[in-house]
Amino acid sequence: MGVVTDHSTATARSVRPAKQDRSRATRRRLLEAAVACLAERGWSGSTVAVVAERAGVSRGAAQHHFRTREDLFTAAIEHVAEEWLATLREHARTLPDSGAPRTRAVVEMLVGVYTGTLFRAALHLWVAAADEARLRPRVTALESRIGREAHRLAVEFLGADENVPGVRETVQATLDMARGLGLATLLRDDTPRRTAIVREWSRILDSALRRDG
Template sequence: MTREPKQDRSRVTRGHLLAVTIDCLAELGWGATTVSLVAQRAGVSRGATQHHFPTREDLITAALEVMFDARMEQARREATDLPTGEGRTEAVVARLVDYYTGTLFKAALQVWTAAAADPELRARIVPLEERFGRVAHRTAVEHFGFDDADPVAHRLVQATLDLARGLGLADVLTDDSKRRAEIVRQWAAQLDAALPSGQPRSGQSVQPPRLDVAVLD
């Protein structure tokens, strides 16, 4: 039987540790997610874990970065499953909202909160947050098929991501899925009304949509 090369085993172990870290953060929070706990849950010795990630901050920031990249790559692959024509806008909005109500967002939220009171952690997290924002925006533009050079389209994409993030926050303590589905439907309709072609020409004048605030009550 051929043994798995040491380098491959190391890569698998590293990936497993990162995935377990995300689960721990989402389930237990920042304070409880220690190197020891992650090692225990992953079935890896503490020494082996610290060989890959010397500190908790190294482990957690790597987990966020690697898992985010994996999620966005998955999103690009899944783009082929999105419908074309009628219904695409709502499907894209729903997909984006899903990103912000999943385990990765809940894990990131724990770290973001801790970073607000920890200058050293904040120095690590701010560049990640900026990169996450750029990648998420680009992914949304690709899914919608908008012309991001159009300033209104650019702002609408950003507003959609802000909306998705807010819905993700609302989902942290209680299941907000029923209300969320209605908001997704209403916002998608507003986007379709604002950009009926789905691909505005550069410089085309369109009015930003107004979301019916009654839906948010």
Template sequence: MGAIAVPGVAPGRPVRAPKQDRSRATRQRLLEAAVACLAEYGWAGSTVTVVAERAGVSRGAAQHHFRTREDLFTAAVEYVTEARSRELREVLEREYVPGTCRTRLVVGALVDLHTGQVFRAALHLWVAAASEATLRPRVTALEARIGREVHRMAVELLGVDESRPGVRETVQGLLDMARGLGLANLLTDDRVRRERVVEHWAGVLGEVLGSGG
């Protein structure tokens, strides 16, 4: 089969992606590399240079997209958290079997959101913000925004009515529990105990919220 002719490009010459697409791809690689570095090395070991090397771009390219280190890491945690939330929503829609307990699936997915790489990276960012005045207001605002979104997603996925007394507090209790399980998993693999807790909480929520599916 002969080569496909591209208007304006000489035959045999490689076709490059549009500049805007290349810029978007570079930005995405930097964001994902930043979260991976933060989870692996912590705040102290995650410099812009380290992230740029992991992403396979120059330090100058990294600073073109993110003026400061704080810009890079707060954007990275927000971006990957949102991407992970979308993935979990897709998994739920794909794996849910009508007639089975949807609550168990939702609780497990929300706990998974707090036990992976993104949660570990976010935790390093929170700890750094506790002692760095320039980082604290940005992380506080980011955490509030992510917290609202995750809570809204939990209410939607559980299919509960938040106007009912106690429902909001119960959902928030679920998310606080998920965060606690994430913390317990940082040093040792807590999967076995976590599964038992998830199973129990799914039953409790089914009774309290009337969301047994």
């Protein structure tokens, strides 16, 4: 009897990780589907049912992982933002070592983030938070945390010394510019204008960093 019990226990232990893996995979599909729906449909068109259908799971399964709509979409933006930050760190390994080429590459990388799917999805969530009282505190806290981390990475990648007066503001201006270019891209393909602005701003930024250095 003891042998049977041990075998049953071992089987139960092997089943548990498989269930956990499936649960994590389902959660990931829901988060990615939520971001895609927000980017394509906006807040009003992105219900839990729509996300569940896109993810290929039942609505009940979606609500098992995320009790409310607000839970789902704030978790989705946070999840993709974490992946974005990890991608930035990885991409930083391939940046030029120093000088104007590195500054230009960093600015292009940051602008690329703000012209992608994540920014489009996050923007819909930010706009919805202005009218949704239950959503606003979560989105405000999330935006603040992501903003701080993006600023920190920009400082790191640029090799900027924020002890020098004006450097912190210059780096933040770079992020604000990138966000503004992202907004312009929502309405039309603004590639030629964006390329010219990135080129000129990179030159100004590199000059400022070198002078302050």
